[in-house]
Amino acid sequence: MTKVSLEELIASARSGFVVSFPTDTVPALAVLPEKAALIFATKQRSQDKPLILMAADSEDLWPYVQGSEAEYQIWQQVVDQYWPGGLTLVLPASDRVPKAMNPTDPTTIGIRVPKSAIAQKILSQTGPLATTSANLSGQPALETMAEIAAQFAEVMTWESTATEFSSKNTALSQPSTVAKWTGSNWQILRQGAVNLDV
Numbered sequence: 276m277t278k279v280s281l282e283e284l285i286a287s288a289r290s291g292f293v294v295s296f297p298t299d300t301v302p303a304l305a306v307l308p309e310k311a312a313l314i315f316a317t318k319q320r321s322q323d324k325p326l327i328l329m330a331a332d333s334e335d336l337w338p339y340v341q342g343s344e345a346e347y348q349i350w351q352q353v354v355d356q357y358w359p360g361g362l363t364l365v366l367p368a369s370d371r372v373p374k375a376m377n378p379t380d381p382t383t384i385g386i387r388v389p390k391s392a393i394a395q396k397i398l399s400q401t402g403p404l405a406t407t408s409a410n411l412s413g414q415p416a417l418e419t420m421a422e423i424a425a426q427f428a429e430v431m432t433w434e435s436t437a438t439e440f441s442s443k444n445t446a447l448s449q450p451s452t453v454a455k456w457t458g459s460n461w462q463i464l465r466q467g468a469v470n471l472d473v
Contacts, residue, residue: 278424278434281396287431288401293317295409295423295432296397298329299390300361300451300468301416302423304430305329305397305404311375314405317427320412325377326405327363327385327451331398336386339403340366342456350456353471359390361468365455376405387451393433408450416450 279287288294293306293313306313311326330336333354342350350366368377368384376384387406389395398404408416409423409430417423423432452467461471 277429277431279431280434281393284431284433285397285400288397288404293427293430294397295427295430296394297391297433298394298406299359300449302409302418303329303394303406304409304427305406307401308376308403308405309373311373311405314407315375315378317430318407318410318412320407322378323380324412325380325383325385326407327387328372328376328403329387329389329394329398329406330403331388331395333358333388335398335403336388339369339372339384339386341369342367346456353454353461354388357469357471358388359395360388361390361449361451362471363387363451363453365453365464367456383455385453 284294284296288305291307291310293304295302295304304314304317308328314326315322328336328339350364363385365383365385368382372384374381410416411426417426450467452469452471453465454461454471455464463471
């Protein structure tokens, strides 16, 4: 793993490299959406496990989803209540979503705004990024810089101490809750950091 300054990490992400940074849940691997295949290769991740599109603000994510005006109102109410935070919404994807984000079902996209100052600072300058937890597929999420360094030598990560990395993440070991819109209500696909009141 290459430890770099925040400015270098942001520049690397904008240039299409896989980067890693803290979020409000587990540390993320992230890359430009059109380069999503790099994450599948890095993680040895199955193509049927889609990535999450993460952004600094919900307004950056709405162009990637499509729905009726009534659906947008329902989604906005949930977003207003739970974002930024540990909730991923799986919604119908617009044609702006690269197929590489979700190779086996490009009709949906998971979106999230993290409640993490460092993640938001990065995402505000890179735009939305394709993300997933920093670990090899099927293994527990990595929680420290040393663990990430050992597994992902080629990934650029923010230069900080393990203490700094952990102390900013109160729910570090708990992934986001994933809720999928079925067309009429929410289906919880994974219970995580947030209890969605639906």
